[in-house]
Amino acid sequence: DADVTQTPRNRITKTGKRIMLECSQTKGHDRMYWYRQDPGLGLRLIYYSFDVKDINKGEISDGYSVSRQAQAKFSLSLESAIPNQTALYFCATSGIGGTGTYEQYFGPGTRLTVT
Amino acid sequence: AQKVTQAQTEISVVEKEDVTLDCVYETRDTTYYLFWYKQPPSGELVFLIRRNSFDEQNEISGRYSWNFQKSTSSFNFTITASQVVDSAVYFCALSEGRGGANNLFFGTGTRLTVIP
Numbered sequence: 530d531a532d533v534t535q536t537p538r539n540r541i542t543k544t545g546k547r548i549m550l551e552c553s554q555t556k557g558h559d560r561m562y563w564y565r566q567d568p569g570l571g572l573r574l575i576y577y578s579f580d581v582k583d584i585n586k587g588e589i590s591d592g593y594s595v596s597r598q599a600q601a602k603f604s605l606s607l608e609s610a611i612p613n614q615t616a617l618y619f620c621a622t623s624g625i626g627g628t629g630t631y632e633q634y635f636g637p638g639t640r641l642t643v644t
Numbered sequence: 645a646q647k648v649t650q651a652q653t654e655i656s657v658v659e660k661e662d663v664t665l666d667c668v669y670e671t672r673d674t675t676y677y678l679f680w681y682k683q684p685p686s687g688e689l690v691f692l693i694r695r696n697s698f699d700e701q702n703e704i705s706g707r708y709s710w711n712f713q714k715s716t717s718s719f720n721f722t723i724t725a726s727q728v729v730d731s732a733v734y735f736c737a738l739s740e741g742r743g744g745a746n747n748l749f750f751g752t753g754t755r756l757t758v759i760p
Contacts, residue, residue, distance in 0.1 A: 562747065565708070571735060571750040587747065617687065621748075631739075633679075633748060635689040 532556050533636035535620050540644045542610050550605045550639050552620030556633075559624060561603040563587075563595065566617040566638075575618075578603055610643040617641075646671045650751035657726050658759050664753045665721040667736030673697075678712065678719045679737040679748065689735075695719065724743050726758045 533554045542548050549572045552561065560581045564572040574587030574596040584597060592614060607614055620636040647670040654738045657663045669678065689718040693703065695712050703710045723730055733755045737748045 559751075564748075564750075569752060571752040572737075572748070573750070574747050577747055618684075619689065632694075633691070633739075635691075637688050640687070 533620060533634050535560045535618075535636040537639060538637065538638045541644065544611055546610050548607045548610055548641070550607075550618055550620075552603045552605070554601050554622045554634070554636075554638055555636060556622050556624060557600075558622040559600065560599065560622060560631075561622040562594075562604070562623070563605045564619045564621060565583060566619060567637075572619060575605065594619055606643055607641075607643075610641075611615065612643045615643045620622070646673075646740060646749045648736050648739055648749055648751035650734075650736055650754050652754045653752070653757045654757070655760060657759045659728060660725050662722060662724050663726055663735050663756065665736075665756065667719045667721065668740050669719065669736070671738060671740055673740040676743060677739045679739070680710065680719075680721050681735045681737065683733040683735065683753070685732070692721075692734075696750060709731050725754075727758075728758050728760050731756060732759045735747075 536551045548577055562577045563575040564570045565575055573589050575589055575593050576587050578584045578597045581597050593605045618639045620631050623631045623633040625631055649668045660711055676697045678695045682690040682692055693710055700712050701737045709722045733753045735752045735753045739748050740746050
């Protein structure tokens with residue numbers, strides 16, 4: 530089983546709809562992240578959470594909200610989706626690995642299309 | 645402010661040629677980590693390497709090698725004898741802070757196409 534899972538993997542929704550993207554991890558990591566990937570722009574950080582009670586805005590948080598329901602779960606919500614939120618969304622986790630440094634793991638991505 | 649620049653947007657090579665992907669970074673921290681990720685057409689991100697700022701030794705892993713030079717703030721990636729399976733988008737990324745604990749800042753990626 531994958532260490533970081535994202536649901537759904539693909540979603541098409543209409544402008545104005547509320548949508549939630551979910552992320553779960555079995556790595557036991559404290560830190561979780563949501564990134565967005567747009568063509569030609571690389572990955573940009575939306576929100577991050579260093580533990581259940583610690584949530585922080587990233588570079589492009591406007592139009593998004595998050596919920597850290599448990600150590601293993603971190604959800605991203607679009608309260609009212611708009612077409613320019615069409616993108617590939619990645620969840621990631623990080624924690625100290627065997628090397629004593631933080632290692633990051635990415636989920637498989639969720640492709641979201643807003644029409 | 646931190647920044648990662650991948651000036652090469654797209655590169656095409658013929659199979660078996662060597663290719664180097666450039667990465668230049670900016671940071672004010674003395675402790676930081678640099679990464680390379682591969683994104684094949686299927687879309688997932690595949691971790692390739694992590695290098696900390698105190699280790700400038702070059703690294704080789706099979707056909708892959710990395711050249712880290714602090715003097716030029718560069719962390720370049722070379723694929724030797726390229727293969728069609730190397731076709732992907734490659735991202736360079738930077739994480740500041742001790743242990744690579746903080747968020748990743750990504751470059752815009754280089755799309756590599758290996759022509760058979």
